[in-house]
Amino acid sequence: MARVAILGGTFDPIHLGHLAAAQGVVHLAGVERVIFLPNREPPHKAGQPVTPAIHRAAMVRLAIAGNPSFEFSDLELRREGPSYTVETVRALQAQHPDWEAAFIIGMDSLLEITTWREYQTLLQMTDWLVVTRPGYDLDRGRQMLADLGPRLAARIRVLEIPGVAVSSTRLRQLAATGYPLRYLVPDAVVAYIEEHGLYRGKDPA
Template sequence: MEGYTKHVGIMGGTFDPIHCGHLLAAEQAREQAKLDEVWFLPTHIPPHKSRHGLTPAHHRLRMVELAVADHPAFHVCDEELRREGPSYTYDTMRLLTQKFPTHHFSFIIGGDMVNTLPEWNHYEELVRMIRFIGLARPGSRMKRENESVTYVEMPVWDISSTLIRNRVGAGKSIRYLVPDAVARYIKENGLYGSVE
Protein backbone atom coordinates (compact mmCIF):
# COMPACT_ATOMS: atom_id res chain seq x y z
CA MET A 1 0.00 0.00 0.00
CA GLU A 2 1.40 3.34 -0.99
CA GLY A 3 1.92 6.10 1.53
CA TYR A 4 2.88 3.83 4.41
CA THR A 5 6.39 3.77 5.85
CA LYS A 6 6.08 0.37 7.50
CA HIS A 7 3.95 -2.73 7.19
CA VAL A 8 3.66 -4.11 10.71
CA GLY A 9 2.13 -7.40 11.80
CA ILE A 10 0.72 -7.58 15.32
CA MET A 11 0.87 -10.93 17.08
CA GLY A 12 -1.19 -10.91 20.25
CA GLY A 13 -1.43 -13.56 22.93
CA THR A 14 -1.01 -14.31 26.59
CA PHE A 15 2.45 -15.78 25.81
CA ASP A 16 2.35 -17.84 28.99
CA PRO A 17 5.01 -18.71 27.97
CA ILE A 18 6.01 -17.67 24.45
CA HIS A 19 7.33 -20.70 22.53
CA CYS A 20 8.97 -21.59 19.22
CA GLY A 21 5.56 -22.13 17.58
CA HIS A 22 4.76 -18.44 18.12
CA LEU A 23 8.10 -17.43 16.63
CA LEU A 24 7.69 -19.75 13.64
CA ALA A 25 4.20 -18.35 12.95
CA ALA A 26 5.48 -14.77 13.17
CA GLU A 27 8.35 -15.50 10.78
CA GLN A 28 6.04 -17.20 8.26
CA ALA A 29 3.67 -14.22 8.42
CA ARG A 30 6.55 -11.74 8.06
CA GLU A 31 7.96 -13.48 5.02
CA GLN A 32 4.79 -14.51 3.18
CA ALA A 33 2.79 -11.33 3.86
CA LYS A 34 5.84 -9.12 3.21
CA LEU A 35 5.83 -7.40 6.58
CA ASP A 36 8.62 -5.04 7.61
CA GLU A 37 8.21 -5.90 11.29
CA VAL A 38 6.22 -8.12 13.64
CA TRP A 39 5.25 -6.69 17.02
CA PHE A 40 4.48 -9.16 19.80
CA LEU A 41 1.63 -7.87 21.95
CA PRO A 42 1.19 -9.63 25.32
CA THR A 43 -2.41 -9.31 26.49
CA HIS A 44 -3.31 -7.97 29.92
CA ILE A 45 -6.64 -9.75 30.43
CA PRO A 46 -7.65 -11.79 27.38
CA PRO A 47 -11.42 -11.43 26.83
CA HIS A 48 -11.89 -14.97 25.48
CA LYS A 49 -9.81 -16.92 27.99
CA SER A 50 -10.82 -17.89 31.48
CA ARG A 51 -7.69 -19.67 32.73
CA HIS A 52 -7.04 -18.72 36.32
CA GLY A 53 -3.55 -18.18 37.57
CA LEU A 54 -2.22 -16.31 34.55
CA THR A 55 1.49 -15.66 35.12
CA PRO A 56 2.11 -12.03 36.18
CA ALA A 57 2.48 -9.64 33.25
CA HIS A 58 6.07 -8.65 34.01
CA HIS A 59 7.22 -12.28 33.65
CA ARG A 60 5.29 -12.83 30.40
CA LEU A 61 6.61 -9.57 28.97
CA ARG A 62 10.22 -10.40 29.90
CA MET A 63 9.98 -13.85 28.28
CA VAL A 64 8.75 -12.24 25.04
CA GLU A 65 11.60 -9.72 25.16
CA LEU A 66 14.13 -12.53 25.57
CA ALA A 67 12.54 -14.63 22.81
CA VAL A 68 12.62 -11.92 20.14
CA ALA A 69 15.91 -10.23 21.07
CA ASP A 70 17.94 -11.85 18.27
CA HIS A 71 15.54 -11.06 15.40
CA PRO A 72 15.95 -7.55 13.90
CA ALA A 73 12.35 -7.43 12.61
CA PHE A 74 10.70 -8.69 15.83
CA HIS A 75 9.73 -6.19 18.52
CA VAL A 76 7.67 -6.09 21.72
CA CYS A 77 4.65 -3.83 22.23
CA ASP A 78 3.39 -3.47 25.83
CA GLU A 79 0.36 -1.32 24.92
CA GLU A 80 -2.20 -3.73 26.42
CA LEU A 81 -0.21 -4.34 29.59
CA ARG A 82 -0.37 -0.62 30.39
CA ARG A 83 -4.19 -0.58 30.32
CA GLU A 84 -6.72 -1.90 32.80
CA GLY A 85 -9.54 -4.27 31.92
CA PRO A 86 -9.93 -6.80 29.10
CA SER A 87 -7.67 -6.49 26.06
CA TYR A 88 -9.92 -5.94 23.06
CA THR A 89 -8.19 -5.88 19.68
CA TYR A 90 -10.33 -2.96 18.50
CA ASP A 91 -9.23 -0.68 21.36
CA THR A 92 -5.58 -1.58 20.92
CA MET A 93 -5.54 -1.17 17.15
CA ARG A 94 -7.36 2.15 17.36
CA LEU A 95 -4.65 3.41 19.73
CA LEU A 96 -1.80 2.07 17.59
CA THR A 97 -3.17 3.48 14.33
CA GLN A 98 -3.52 6.89 16.01
CA LYS A 99 -0.04 6.68 17.52
CA PHE A 100 1.62 5.46 14.29
CA PRO A 101 -0.39 7.01 11.43
CA THR A 102 2.21 6.11 8.78
CA HIS A 103 2.23 2.39 9.65
CA HIS A 104 -0.08 -0.12 8.02
CA PHE A 105 -1.08 -2.74 10.58
CA SER A 106 -2.08 -6.36 10.14
CA PHE A 107 -3.27 -8.59 12.95
CA ILE A 108 -1.98 -12.18 12.88
CA ILE A 109 -4.47 -14.83 14.01
CA GLY A 110 -4.65 -18.61 14.07
CA GLY A 111 -6.64 -20.25 11.31
CA ASP A 112 -9.16 -21.52 13.85
CA MET A 113 -10.06 -17.93 14.72
CA VAL A 114 -10.84 -16.78 11.16
CA ASN A 115 -14.37 -18.19 11.23
CA THR A 116 -15.18 -16.34 14.47
CA LEU A 117 -13.96 -12.90 13.29
CA PRO A 118 -17.47 -11.51 12.68
CA GLU A 119 -18.15 -12.07 16.40
CA TRP A 120 -15.22 -9.86 17.46
CA ASN A 121 -15.84 -6.58 19.27
CA HIS A 122 -16.36 -3.78 16.66
CA TYR A 123 -15.50 -6.15 13.80
CA GLU A 124 -16.81 -3.87 11.03
CA GLU A 125 -14.68 -0.96 12.24
CA LEU A 126 -11.68 -3.23 12.69
CA VAL A 127 -11.62 -4.46 9.09
CA ARG A 128 -11.72 -0.87 7.86
CA MET A 129 -8.72 -0.06 10.05
CA ILE A 130 -6.45 -3.11 9.57
CA ARG A 131 -6.13 -6.35 7.67
CA PHE A 132 -5.96 -9.81 9.20
CA ILE A 133 -3.39 -12.49 8.46
CA GLY A 134 -4.75 -16.00 8.99
CA LEU A 135 -2.30 -18.81 9.69
CA ALA A 136 -3.47 -21.76 7.59
CA ARG A 137 -2.27 -25.14 8.77
CA PRO A 138 -2.35 -27.99 6.25
CA GLY A 139 -5.74 -29.68 6.39
CA SER A 140 -7.33 -26.91 8.48
CA ARG A 141 -11.02 -26.36 7.89
CA MET A 142 -11.28 -22.64 7.79
CA LYS A 143 -13.48 -20.87 5.29
CA ARG A 144 -11.42 -18.72 2.95
CA GLU A 145 -14.21 -16.44 1.76
CA ASN A 146 -13.33 -13.61 4.13
CA GLU A 147 -11.87 -10.80 2.00
CA SER A 148 -10.43 -9.08 5.08
CA VAL A 149 -7.99 -11.95 5.62
CA THR A 150 -4.67 -12.64 3.90
CA TYR A 151 -3.77 -16.31 4.30
CA VAL A 152 -0.30 -17.57 5.19
CA GLU A 153 0.63 -21.25 4.96
CA MET A 154 1.97 -22.68 8.21
CA PRO A 155 3.91 -25.92 8.64
CA VAL A 156 2.38 -28.42 11.04
CA TRP A 157 3.90 -28.06 14.49
CA ASP A 158 1.64 -29.02 17.36
CA ILE A 159 2.96 -27.03 20.28
CA SER A 160 1.15 -24.90 22.85
CA SER A 161 1.84 -22.90 25.99
CA THR A 162 -0.24 -25.46 27.92
CA LEU A 163 2.14 -28.21 26.76
CA ILE A 164 5.12 -26.16 27.95
CA ARG A 165 3.56 -25.46 31.36
CA ASN A 166 2.65 -29.13 31.80
CA ARG A 167 6.11 -30.34 30.82
CA VAL A 168 7.81 -27.90 33.18
CA GLY A 169 5.46 -28.90 35.99
CA ALA A 170 6.28 -32.57 35.38
CA GLY A 171 10.02 -31.90 35.38
CA LYS A 172 10.39 -32.70 31.65
CA SER A 173 12.65 -30.98 29.13
CA ILE A 174 11.38 -28.02 27.09
CA ARG A 175 14.56 -27.73 25.08
CA TYR A 176 13.87 -26.81 21.43
CA LEU A 177 10.26 -26.00 22.34
CA VAL A 178 11.14 -22.55 23.69
CA PRO A 179 14.21 -20.38 23.04
CA ASP A 180 17.08 -21.17 25.43
CA ALA A 181 16.83 -17.75 27.07
CA VAL A 182 13.16 -18.37 27.87
CA ALA A 183 13.89 -21.82 29.31
CA ARG A 184 16.55 -20.26 31.56
CA TYR A 185 14.18 -17.51 32.67
CA ILE A 186 11.46 -20.05 33.56
CA LYS A 187 13.92 -22.04 35.66
CA GLU A 188 15.55 -19.03 37.32
CA ASN A 189 12.15 -17.63 38.33
CA GLY A 190 10.56 -20.92 39.33
CA LEU A 191 7.65 -20.50 36.89
CA TYR A 192 5.10 -23.26 36.17
CA GLY A 193 6.27 -25.38 39.07
CA SER A 194 9.89 -25.55 37.96
CA VAL A 195 12.60 -25.98 40.56
CA GLU A 196 14.77 -22.86 40.92
Template sequence: MSRIGIMGGTFDPVHVGHLIAAEAAREGCGLDEVWFIPTYNPPLKDNQPSVSSELRLQMVQEALGGNPAFKAVDIELKRGGMSYSIDTVLELKKRYPDASFSYIIGSDRINDLPKWHRIEELAELIAFIGLEREGTAAQLGQLPEFIRQRVTMAAMPPIGISSTDIRSRVRSGRSIAYLVPDTVHQFIKRRGLYES
Protein backbone atom coordinates in the same frame (compact mmCIF):
# COMPACT_ATOMS: atom_id res chain seq x y z
CA MET B 1 4.24 3.15 4.70
CA SER B 2 5.51 0.48 7.11
CA ARG B 3 3.68 -2.85 7.00
CA ILE B 4 3.45 -4.20 10.55
CA GLY B 5 2.07 -7.53 11.70
CA ILE B 6 0.60 -7.84 15.18
CA MET B 7 1.00 -11.06 17.15
CA GLY B 8 -1.35 -10.89 20.12
CA GLY B 9 -1.63 -13.52 22.81
CA THR B 10 -0.97 -14.34 26.42
CA PHE B 11 2.51 -15.74 25.56
CA ASP B 12 2.25 -17.86 28.70
CA PRO B 13 4.97 -18.79 27.78
CA VAL B 14 6.10 -17.61 24.36
CA HIS B 15 7.47 -20.55 22.35
CA VAL B 16 9.18 -21.33 19.04
CA GLY B 17 5.79 -21.85 17.36
CA HIS B 18 5.00 -18.17 17.95
CA LEU B 19 8.34 -17.16 16.43
CA ILE B 20 7.91 -19.47 13.43
CA ALA B 21 4.39 -18.10 12.87
CA ALA B 22 5.65 -14.51 13.04
CA GLU B 23 8.44 -15.23 10.56
CA ALA B 24 6.10 -17.12 8.20
CA ALA B 25 3.69 -14.15 8.17
CA ARG B 26 6.51 -11.61 7.82
CA GLU B 27 8.06 -13.43 4.89
CA GLY B 28 4.83 -14.62 3.26
CA CYS B 29 3.08 -11.25 3.36
CA GLY B 30 6.01 -8.86 2.97
CA LEU B 31 5.80 -7.32 6.43
CA ASP B 32 8.48 -4.92 7.58
CA GLU B 33 8.10 -5.84 11.26
CA VAL B 34 6.11 -8.07 13.60
CA TRP B 35 5.08 -6.63 16.96
CA PHE B 36 4.39 -9.09 19.78
CA ILE B 37 1.67 -7.63 22.02
CA PRO B 38 1.00 -9.65 25.19
CA THR B 39 -2.63 -9.39 26.31
CA TYR B 40 -3.51 -8.24 29.81
CA ASN B 41 -6.87 -9.99 30.06
CA PRO B 42 -7.83 -12.08 26.96
CA PRO B 43 -11.56 -11.83 26.13
CA LEU B 44 -11.98 -15.20 24.35
CA LYS B 45 -10.03 -17.40 26.78
CA ASP B 46 -11.52 -19.01 29.87
CA ASN B 47 -8.27 -19.21 31.83
CA GLN B 48 -6.29 -16.23 33.02
CA PRO B 49 -2.53 -16.22 32.38
CA SER B 50 -0.51 -18.35 34.84
CA VAL B 51 2.19 -15.73 35.44
CA SER B 52 2.21 -11.96 35.75
CA SER B 53 2.11 -9.62 32.79
CA GLU B 54 5.61 -8.37 33.68
CA LEU B 55 7.08 -11.89 33.47
CA ARG B 56 5.25 -12.67 30.22
CA LEU B 57 6.58 -9.45 28.66
CA GLN B 58 10.11 -10.27 29.84
CA MET B 59 9.86 -13.75 28.29
CA VAL B 60 8.77 -12.22 24.96
CA GLN B 61 11.70 -9.79 25.10
CA GLU B 62 14.07 -12.70 25.82
CA ALA B 63 12.59 -14.74 22.94
CA LEU B 64 13.00 -12.01 20.32
CA GLY B 65 16.75 -12.05 20.89
CA GLY B 66 17.64 -8.87 19.07
CA ASN B 67 15.83 -9.77 15.82
CA PRO B 68 15.45 -6.30 14.24
CA ALA B 69 12.17 -7.30 12.55
CA PHE B 70 10.54 -8.38 15.85
CA LYS B 71 9.51 -6.06 18.68
CA ALA B 72 7.76 -6.50 22.06
CA VAL B 73 5.05 -3.90 22.68
CA ASP B 74 3.40 -3.46 26.09
CA ILE B 75 0.43 -1.34 24.98
CA GLU B 76 -2.23 -3.78 26.30
CA LEU B 77 -0.36 -4.46 29.54
CA LYS B 78 -0.13 -0.73 30.28
CA ARG B 79 -3.80 -0.21 29.46
CA GLY B 80 -4.93 -3.08 31.72
CA GLY B 81 -8.48 -4.41 31.81
CA MET B 82 -9.98 -6.50 29.01
CA SER B 83 -7.63 -6.62 26.00
CA TYR B 84 -9.95 -5.89 23.09
CA SER B 85 -8.19 -5.78 19.72
CA ILE B 86 -10.26 -2.80 18.57
CA ASP B 87 -8.92 -0.64 21.43
CA THR B 88 -5.35 -1.67 20.61
CA VAL B 89 -5.74 -0.97 16.88
CA LEU B 90 -7.34 2.44 17.48
CA GLU B 91 -4.46 3.39 19.78
CA LEU B 92 -1.80 2.07 17.36
CA LYS B 93 -3.34 3.94 14.43
CA LYS B 94 -3.34 7.15 16.48
CA ARG B 95 0.33 6.70 17.47
CA TYR B 96 1.55 5.44 14.08
CA PRO B 97 -0.66 7.02 11.37
CA ASP B 98 1.81 6.11 8.61
CA ALA B 99 1.79 2.38 9.37
CA SER B 100 -0.44 -0.34 7.96
CA PHE B 101 -1.33 -3.07 10.49
CA SER B 102 -2.38 -6.72 10.08
CA TYR B 103 -3.30 -9.16 12.83
CA ILE B 104 -1.47 -12.49 12.56
CA ILE B 105 -3.78 -15.24 13.77
CA GLY B 106 -4.00 -19.02 13.70
CA SER B 107 -6.83 -20.85 11.96
CA ASP B 108 -8.60 -21.37 15.31
CA ARG B 109 -8.75 -17.58 15.80
CA ILE B 110 -9.86 -17.04 12.17
CA ASN B 111 -12.93 -19.16 12.90
CA ASP B 112 -13.59 -17.04 16.02
CA LEU B 113 -13.40 -13.68 14.20
CA PRO B 114 -17.20 -13.15 14.14
CA LYS B 115 -17.10 -13.26 17.99
CA TRP B 116 -14.43 -10.53 18.28
CA HIS B 117 -15.54 -7.33 20.01
CA ARG B 118 -16.70 -4.70 17.45
CA ILE B 119 -15.49 -6.90 14.58
CA GLU B 120 -17.23 -4.80 11.89
CA GLU B 121 -15.26 -1.71 12.91
CA LEU B 122 -12.06 -3.69 13.41
CA ALA B 123 -12.28 -5.26 9.93
CA GLU B 124 -12.48 -1.78 8.40
CA LEU B 125 -9.27 -0.73 10.17
CA ILE B 126 -7.04 -3.78 9.82
CA ALA B 127 -6.38 -6.87 7.74
CA PHE B 128 -5.84 -10.40 9.06
CA ILE B 129 -3.07 -12.82 8.14
CA GLY B 130 -4.23 -16.38 8.74
CA LEU B 131 -1.88 -19.27 9.48
CA GLU B 132 -3.14 -22.87 9.47
CA ARG B 133 -2.76 -24.49 12.90
CA GLU B 134 -2.40 -28.23 13.18
CA GLY B 135 -5.75 -29.83 13.95
CA THR B 136 -7.90 -26.76 13.15
CA ALA B 137 -8.69 -25.86 9.56
CA ALA B 138 -9.70 -22.29 8.73
CA GLN B 139 -13.38 -22.18 7.73
CA LEU B 140 -13.10 -19.14 5.46
CA GLY B 141 -16.29 -20.02 3.57
CA GLN B 142 -18.31 -19.77 6.77
CA LEU B 143 -17.13 -16.25 7.61
CA PRO B 144 -19.22 -13.19 6.74
CA GLU B 145 -18.04 -11.57 3.51
CA PHE B 146 -16.80 -8.40 5.25
CA ILE B 147 -14.37 -10.53 7.28
CA ARG B 148 -13.46 -13.03 4.54
CA GLN B 149 -12.29 -10.26 2.19
CA ARG B 150 -9.89 -8.99 4.89
CA VAL B 151 -8.16 -12.38 5.47
CA THR B 152 -4.99 -13.42 3.63
CA MET B 153 -3.69 -16.92 4.27
CA ALA B 154 0.07 -17.48 4.63
CA ALA B 155 1.86 -20.84 4.56
CA MET B 156 3.38 -22.09 7.78
CA PRO B 157 5.15 -25.35 8.60
CA PRO B 158 2.99 -27.58 10.84
CA ILE B 159 4.16 -27.04 14.42
CA GLY B 160 2.35 -28.94 17.18
CA ILE B 161 3.53 -26.78 20.09
CA SER B 162 1.27 -25.01 22.58
CA SER B 163 1.80 -22.93 25.70
CA THR B 164 -0.65 -25.24 27.52
CA ASP B 165 1.54 -28.28 26.75
CA ILE B 166 4.69 -26.42 27.82
CA ARG B 167 3.15 -25.45 31.19
CA SER B 168 2.04 -29.07 31.67
CA ARG B 169 5.54 -30.35 30.87
CA VAL B 170 7.14 -28.01 33.41
CA ARG B 171 4.60 -29.02 36.10
CA SER B 172 5.34 -32.71 35.53
CA GLY B 173 9.13 -32.21 35.42
CA ARG B 174 9.49 -32.98 31.69
CA SER B 175 11.86 -31.13 29.37
CA ILE B 176 10.83 -28.06 27.37
CA ALA B 177 14.22 -27.75 25.65
CA TYR B 178 13.85 -26.68 21.99
CA LEU B 179 10.13 -25.95 22.47
CA VAL B 180 10.97 -22.45 23.70
CA PRO B 181 14.03 -20.33 22.88
CA ASP B 182 16.94 -21.19 25.18
CA THR B 183 16.80 -17.73 26.77
CA VAL B 184 13.13 -18.32 27.69
CA HIS B 185 13.95 -21.84 28.96
CA GLN B 186 16.61 -20.40 31.27
CA PHE B 187 14.26 -17.59 32.38
CA ILE B 188 11.53 -20.11 33.30
CA LYS B 189 14.04 -22.26 35.23
CA ARG B 190 15.58 -19.28 37.08
CA ARG B 191 12.18 -17.97 38.15
CA GLY B 192 10.65 -21.40 38.89
CA LEU B 193 7.69 -20.56 36.62
CA TYR B 194 4.88 -23.07 35.97
CA GLU B 195 6.18 -25.57 38.52
CA SER B 196 2.92 -25.78 40.45
Protein backbone atom coordinates in the same frame (compact mmCIF):
# COMPACT_ATOMS: atom_id res chain seq x y z
CA MET C 1 4.07 3.82 5.03
CA ALA C 2 5.82 1.08 6.99
CA ARG C 3 4.39 -2.40 6.44
CA VAL C 4 4.02 -3.86 9.94
CA ALA C 5 2.33 -6.97 11.35
CA ILE C 6 1.07 -7.18 14.93
CA LEU C 7 1.20 -10.47 16.82
CA GLY C 8 -0.80 -10.23 20.02
CA GLY C 9 -1.40 -12.92 22.58
CA THR C 10 -0.99 -14.08 26.12
CA PHE C 11 2.41 -15.69 25.40
CA ASP C 12 2.17 -17.91 28.47
CA PRO C 13 4.83 -18.91 27.52
CA ILE C 14 5.99 -17.70 24.13
CA HIS C 15 7.25 -20.67 22.09
CA LEU C 16 8.91 -21.60 18.81
CA GLY C 17 5.53 -21.83 17.09
CA HIS C 18 4.95 -18.11 17.71
CA LEU C 19 8.40 -17.26 16.39
CA ALA C 20 8.08 -19.48 13.32
CA ALA C 21 4.71 -17.90 12.50
CA ALA C 22 6.15 -14.40 12.80
CA GLN C 23 9.16 -15.21 10.64
CA GLY C 24 6.89 -16.82 8.06
CA VAL C 25 4.78 -13.67 7.90
CA VAL C 26 7.88 -11.56 7.29
CA HIS C 27 8.82 -13.81 4.39
CA LEU C 28 5.41 -14.48 2.83
CA ALA C 29 3.55 -11.23 3.46
CA GLY C 30 6.44 -8.86 2.82
CA VAL C 31 6.15 -6.96 6.09
CA GLU C 32 9.14 -5.06 7.41
CA ARG C 33 8.73 -6.14 11.02
CA VAL C 34 6.48 -7.99 13.43
CA ILE C 35 5.45 -6.30 16.66
CA PHE C 36 4.95 -8.73 19.55
CA LEU C 37 2.22 -7.36 21.79
CA PRO C 38 1.47 -9.36 24.97
CA ASN C 39 -1.91 -8.68 26.51
CA ARG C 40 -2.60 -7.64 30.08
CA GLU C 41 -5.92 -9.39 30.74
CA PRO C 42 -6.93 -11.84 27.99
CA PRO C 43 -10.75 -11.52 27.66
CA HIS C 44 -11.19 -15.12 26.53
CA LYS C 45 -9.39 -16.41 29.62
CA ALA C 46 -11.42 -14.65 32.28
CA GLY C 47 -11.34 -16.66 35.49
CA GLN C 48 -8.40 -18.77 34.33
CA PRO C 49 -4.98 -18.48 35.98
CA VAL C 50 -2.56 -16.43 33.88
CA THR C 51 1.12 -15.87 34.64
CA PRO C 52 1.78 -12.28 35.78
CA ALA C 53 2.35 -9.91 32.87
CA ILE C 54 5.84 -8.97 34.06
CA HIS C 55 7.01 -12.55 33.46
CA ARG C 56 5.22 -13.00 30.14
CA ALA C 57 6.65 -9.72 28.86
CA ALA C 58 10.15 -10.67 29.96
CA MET C 59 9.93 -14.01 28.16
CA VAL C 60 8.78 -12.30 24.94
CA ARG C 61 11.68 -9.84 25.11
CA LEU C 62 14.14 -12.71 25.59
CA ALA C 63 12.61 -14.75 22.76
CA ILE C 64 12.77 -12.02 20.11
CA ALA C 65 16.17 -10.60 21.06
CA GLY C 66 18.61 -10.66 18.15
CA ASN C 67 16.03 -10.70 15.36
CA PRO C 68 15.98 -7.27 13.67
CA SER C 69 12.55 -8.03 12.18
CA PHE C 70 10.96 -8.47 15.61
CA GLU C 71 9.97 -5.71 18.06
CA PHE C 72 8.17 -5.53 21.41
CA SER C 73 5.22 -3.36 22.44
CA ASP C 74 3.81 -2.89 25.92
CA LEU C 75 0.70 -1.07 24.67
CA GLU C 76 -1.80 -3.52 26.14
CA LEU C 77 0.23 -4.04 29.30
CA ARG C 78 -0.08 -0.32 30.08
CA ARG C 79 -3.84 -0.26 29.57
CA GLU C 80 -6.09 -1.18 32.50
CA GLY C 81 -8.77 -3.82 32.14
CA PRO C 82 -9.31 -6.58 29.56
CA SER C 83 -7.17 -6.38 26.42
CA TYR C 84 -9.78 -6.02 23.67
CA THR C 85 -8.22 -6.11 20.21
CA VAL C 86 -10.61 -3.51 18.79
CA GLU C 87 -9.32 -0.99 21.35
CA THR C 88 -5.74 -1.93 20.53
CA VAL C 89 -6.29 -1.39 16.80
CA ARG C 90 -7.78 2.05 17.46
CA ALA C 91 -4.85 2.99 19.69
CA LEU C 92 -2.25 1.79 17.20
CA GLN C 93 -3.89 3.61 14.31
CA ALA C 94 -3.96 6.82 16.34
CA GLN C 95 -0.35 6.48 17.49
CA HIS C 96 1.14 5.23 14.22
CA PRO C 97 -0.64 6.78 11.22
CA ASP C 98 2.52 5.98 9.22
CA TRP C 99 1.96 2.22 9.65
CA GLU C 100 0.26 -0.01 7.12
CA ALA C 101 -0.54 -2.62 9.72
CA ALA C 102 -2.02 -6.11 9.67
CA PHE C 103 -2.86 -8.37 12.61
CA ILE C 104 -1.61 -11.94 12.82
CA ILE C 105 -3.93 -14.58 14.27
CA GLY C 106 -4.03 -18.36 14.18
CA MET C 107 -6.71 -20.32 12.37
CA ASP C 108 -8.17 -21.28 15.77
CA SER C 109 -8.72 -17.59 16.54
CA LEU C 110 -10.36 -16.98 13.17
CA LEU C 111 -12.86 -19.72 13.95
CA GLU C 112 -13.78 -17.85 17.15
CA ILE C 113 -13.70 -14.33 15.70
CA THR C 114 -17.46 -13.79 16.02
CA THR C 115 -17.06 -13.95 19.83
CA TRP C 116 -14.63 -11.00 19.80
CA ARG C 117 -15.82 -7.53 20.85
CA GLU C 118 -17.15 -5.52 17.87
CA TYR C 119 -15.79 -8.17 15.53
CA GLN C 120 -17.41 -6.80 12.38
CA THR C 121 -16.02 -3.33 13.02
CA LEU C 122 -12.68 -4.88 13.96
CA LEU C 123 -12.39 -6.89 10.74
CA GLN C 124 -13.05 -3.77 8.68
CA MET C 125 -10.45 -1.66 10.49
CA THR C 126 -7.31 -3.48 9.39
CA ASP C 127 -5.97 -6.41 7.39
CA TRP C 128 -5.67 -9.89 8.92
CA LEU C 129 -3.05 -12.56 8.33
CA VAL C 130 -4.29 -15.98 9.42
CA VAL C 131 -1.45 -18.45 9.92
CA THR C 132 -1.91 -22.20 9.73
CA ARG C 133 0.36 -25.19 9.47
CA PRO C 134 0.64 -27.51 6.45
CA GLY C 135 -1.81 -30.37 6.76
CA TYR C 136 -4.29 -28.32 8.79
CA ASP C 137 -7.90 -28.91 7.76
CA LEU C 138 -8.82 -25.63 6.07
CA ASP C 139 -12.46 -26.52 5.41
CA ARG C 140 -13.70 -24.88 8.61
CA GLY C 141 -11.64 -21.80 7.84
CA ARG C 142 -13.09 -21.56 4.35
CA GLN C 143 -16.57 -21.93 5.80
CA MET C 144 -15.90 -19.13 8.28
CA LEU C 145 -14.73 -16.84 5.47
CA ALA C 146 -17.89 -17.65 3.54
CA ASP C 147 -20.04 -16.97 6.62
CA LEU C 148 -18.35 -13.60 7.16
CA GLY C 149 -19.23 -12.54 3.64
CA PRO C 150 -17.08 -11.09 0.85
CA ARG C 151 -16.72 -7.61 2.37
CA LEU C 152 -15.12 -8.85 5.59
CA ALA C 153 -13.36 -11.86 4.05
CA ALA C 154 -11.57 -9.52 1.65
CA ARG C 155 -9.52 -8.20 4.59
CA ILE C 156 -8.30 -11.71 5.50
CA ARG C 157 -5.36 -13.61 3.99
CA VAL C 158 -4.58 -17.19 4.99
CA LEU C 159 -0.90 -18.15 5.09
CA GLU C 160 0.30 -21.74 5.35
CA ILE C 161 3.47 -21.60 7.42
CA PRO C 162 5.72 -24.46 8.54
CA GLY C 163 6.13 -24.47 12.27
CA VAL C 164 6.16 -26.29 15.55
CA ALA C 165 2.92 -28.08 16.46
CA VAL C 166 2.81 -26.95 20.07
CA SER C 167 0.59 -24.74 22.21
CA SER C 168 1.24 -22.68 25.30
CA THR C 169 -1.42 -24.66 27.15
CA ARG C 170 0.35 -27.92 26.40
CA LEU C 171 3.72 -26.47 27.36
CA ARG C 172 2.38 -25.41 30.76
CA GLN C 173 1.05 -28.92 31.28
CA LEU C 174 4.39 -30.44 30.33
CA ALA C 175 6.36 -28.05 32.53
CA ALA C 176 4.14 -28.90 35.50
CA THR C 177 5.27 -32.53 35.20
CA GLY C 178 8.93 -31.58 34.92
CA TYR C 179 9.13 -32.34 31.20
CA PRO C 180 11.99 -30.37 29.57
CA LEU C 181 10.90 -27.48 27.37
CA ARG C 182 14.19 -27.24 25.52
CA TYR C 183 13.70 -27.22 21.71
CA LEU C 184 10.06 -26.17 22.25
CA VAL C 185 10.78 -22.66 23.51
CA PRO C 186 13.96 -20.56 23.09
CA ASP C 187 16.81 -21.47 25.43
CA ALA C 188 16.69 -18.04 27.11
CA VAL C 189 13.00 -18.60 27.89
CA VAL C 190 13.73 -22.06 29.31
CA ALA C 191 16.30 -20.49 31.63
CA TYR C 192 13.84 -17.78 32.68
CA ILE C 193 11.09 -20.30 33.45
CA GLU C 194 13.48 -22.35 35.56
CA GLU C 195 14.91 -19.31 37.36
CA HIS C 196 11.48 -18.01 38.36
CA GLY C 197 9.82 -21.35 39.03
CA LEU C 198 7.05 -20.80 36.49
CA TYR C 199 4.50 -23.51 35.65
CA ARG C 200 5.58 -25.90 38.39
CA GLY C 201 3.06 -25.15 41.09
CA LYS C 202 5.32 -22.58 42.75
CA ASP C 203 4.67 -18.94 43.42
CA PRO C 204 6.52 -17.03 40.67
CA ALA C 205 9.66 -15.39 42.02
